[in-house]
Each structure stands twice: as structure tokens, then as C-alpha cells.
Amino acid sequence: MKWKLFKRSKGRVNRFAQSGRRVTGVVTDLPSGVKLALALAACAAVLVIGIWGVWTLFTVYYFRAQSLFVLRDLRSSVVIVTGRTLTPDLICEKLGLREGVNLFAIPIEQKRRELLEQAPNIREISIVRRMPDKLTVTIVEREPIARVGSHGRVVDEEGVVFIRYAGTGGLPLIKGADEFSQIKPGERLHGNELAAARLIHSTLRPECSVRLLAVDASKLDYLMLTFSDYRQAKFAWQGMSDDLKETDLRMQRHFDNLVKAMESEIGKPRMMWDAT
Template structure:
């Protein structure tokens, strides 16, 4: 009997070693523990539900804010209308007309009206108004500032005249004899509020604008403008002179064509001065040409 016995090898694998079938066991465990995949239709329905929920919450929050705003402002007696402060840039649109066309007679709260809607409606109903500004002055004052359009000429109709501004907007009937008259337009159905930007009337208005904004306008006064003939504007001056006028880019109405028009009108002034220096007056002047300008004197 030996003092030291030889130990028998254990059937258990050594430390750190794996049994031969470990890989297959792991594979079996992995395949057996795989979770179920969510179907695509169910995933789509989930996202649709979440989107609808978010949209619904947003809509409810907007309604809540409107309700709070309505309670705090629109129905608050603190902001009841106490006065109207109305000012206009001219003398045609009176404050009582502003009240009527802006629908302010039934206004009881300064927050109870839509400023944007009232502004658009007022500009539609009042062609003479170029701009209108609404503002609120706490606690109970509505302020309105109206900028009137300024007529630059009269358009001759059958038995009456319609005023028109520099933008080509028809303003309404007028009896102002100081305004020059535009004839030959061939438009019998004109009415207040119409826009004439795409018509030959604008060529006549261009002449008047240049006369108002440049030194040439101080040398003569235009009493009538005829736009009957395409490609030219017939001028009748206050002293009776007749001028046939044409310039490059008449239909463009841009700074370049306006500069050309100012140059042509400057030549009209020179012709008038030259004739006067000889003790004569011009009866007819053809300014459709740039050189060798035909003129008839008396």
C-alpha cells in the first residue's frame, strides 16, 4: 500500500474547456429562444394611431388657447370700445365714411374684430383709399389711419369725367377742372376701382409723372393727352400748342424709358424757348423724331 495514491482522472472537463457538443447546444438554445416578429400592418397602424393622437392633442390645445383668448380679451369689458381715433391724409374720405365702410358702428370690443378682414374689405369698398392701418390703444381705443390716393388726371367719359391716380387706379367721378384730361382711350365701361395698368392710359400718366417730378414740368402745363394713336401720345399744352410725342420703351414704364421721356420733354422746352426768342409761338411740334424735329410756328 503506497503512501501516495495516484488519483483517478475526473470525468468532469478541465477548467476553461468546453464539451464537444457546446456549439450545438448554444445553437439549439438560440433558435429556441428567438422572439416573435411584429407584423408590418400592425406597425403601420401603431404609427397612424400615434400621429392621430398627437394631431388631436394639438387641435385641442389650439381650441383651448382660443377659448382662453376669447374669455380674456374678446368678452372682457375692460377692452370695450370707448372711442375711435380716425385720421385721413385728404379731405375726400370723411371719418363718418370710414366708420361706415369699416363696419365699426357695431364694434363693441377692440379685440372683437379681425383687423386683417376689416382692412381688406375697406380697401375693396373704397377705391379712393390707398392704404388703411388699424391699431389698438389700450384699454378701449381703435385707431385708423387712412392714406388717400391722389388724382393725377381726368379720364373723359361720355358726359362726365373719372379721376385716376398715378398707379392707374380709377377713383371716381370728378369735377376738378384743374386736372389734365385723357382722351382717346376707347373704354366706355370704366368704373371706380378698376386698374388701368395694362392700357395706353398709363403712357399718358407717365408723361404727367415726369412733368411732376422733373424740372421740365415748370416750363409748360398740359391740358389734354390723347392716347388714341398707338405708339404716341398727343399733348395739348395750356397755351394751345399741339405736340406729338413718342419715346423709346413707351410700354415698358421703367427708369430707362422714363429717362428717355424726360429727355424728349426737355427738347420740347428748348423748342418752345427757341420759338419765343424769335418772337413767335409754336402751333404744332412733332417730337416722334430725335433729330430734325418738324415744327409749325405762327
């Protein structure tokens, strides 16, 4: 009887096997979208951990290593390349450079912006850290091409007004409207005043044989030029009042033609010209 029961149970197992049914359970595969989301989450976690680790190392070695990145001697640690008027001592004072300061405690970009705002005679400034304890400051100063009013106010080829006292007495004078005399350092010329500065800069070309004493930009439709021999000319060109340099070539050709006529045998005795 026992043998029959065993045989019957064995037959039932065979029937399940023959029918193709699995008796071990069911496995469900994840959708592809879920797999992609999990993979991205894992990558993001690894990236965050990596960034955190790098930042931690940077903090430890660059901010906390006080003895390694400290300015010990300004004369040997700081190299300052400047122009005619700004001294290295003044630059160190404005940038807050002193012995014992950690290089990474200096907000370089903030100091750079502040110095450009305080000193309009600076055209460009570059501040570079050189590991472990060096700093290089390179300054390009603006070069004056004309005087604008009194009190040492001058202007460069870009039309930026700044102060320069030494060596400016022989520069041409730009005259303008009444309010032009109140222009402040750091401001920029516009309209006919800027056109006057562009024209003066054009006369500094080596091939230009004449020099200007003054340019009166107070008129709306032309500039009144006074040359070094006190001859005068009304001068204008298309696009004169535009704050663009695209018209400079047209201006140069027109000015060169005027000079050619003035230097001719017929033109030399003439004191007043009209080139509008």
C-alpha cells in the first residue's frame, strides 16, 4: 500500500514536469526606463562623492596650508609690471598685499574690479597666482592723446577720460559744449567729442605729416581743426557722430586729402579750409 502511494506521488510530479510548469517561483525583469534611472542615479552619486572628495582635498591643502601659500617677502614674492605713473607700492596697497597674507585669502577678481573702478588710467590688469607663494601683477596704463579741459584731464584713443599731469602740455586740446568742461575721470566721450579723439589719434600715424593744436567739437555738423601753423579747417565725414570705428578708414582718407591740398603750392598760403 505504501509502495502504491509513493508511486502515485511520483507520477504526479512527472505530470507537472511534462506539462512544462515551473515550481521554483517567478522572476520579473525591470523595465528599461527604471534600469536607466537607476544607472543615472548611481553615476550621479559617484560624481557627487568625487567632487566632494576633490573639494575636501583642495580645502585641506590650499586653504589650511598657511605656511606654504603665504607671502613672506613682498620684494621677492610679488612681481608688479606697471606703466609710468603707478608705483608697485601703491598697487600693493590697493590690492591689500602684505607679508603674512595667504594667496588664497585674496579675492583676486574683486580686487581687480575695484582697482579698475578707482583708477581709470588703467586699461588692463592681470593678477596671476604662481604656486606656491608668488603673485604676478601686470598693468597696462592708458596713454593720453589729447587734453580735455583743465586740471590734468586727458583722454586716450578709446575716449576714456583720466588724470595725467606730467608730459601732457604739448597734447592737442579738445573743446566741446559748456557741459563738456565738467566731464569727470572715468567717463567716456561720445558723439563729436569722441570723433575728435579718433581724429587726433589718426594724426599720430607715422605717415601723417601734420599735427593739431586743438579740435573744437562744439558744433553739431563739423569739427573745427586748428593746426600747428595756426591754419584752420572745418572737417566732417560720413558717420562722424557714430561711436563706431568702422568709419575710421573713411576719415583717414578724407583727412589725408585735406592735408595734401593744404601742403600743395596753391594751398600753402590759404589759412581757412572747408572739408565738410
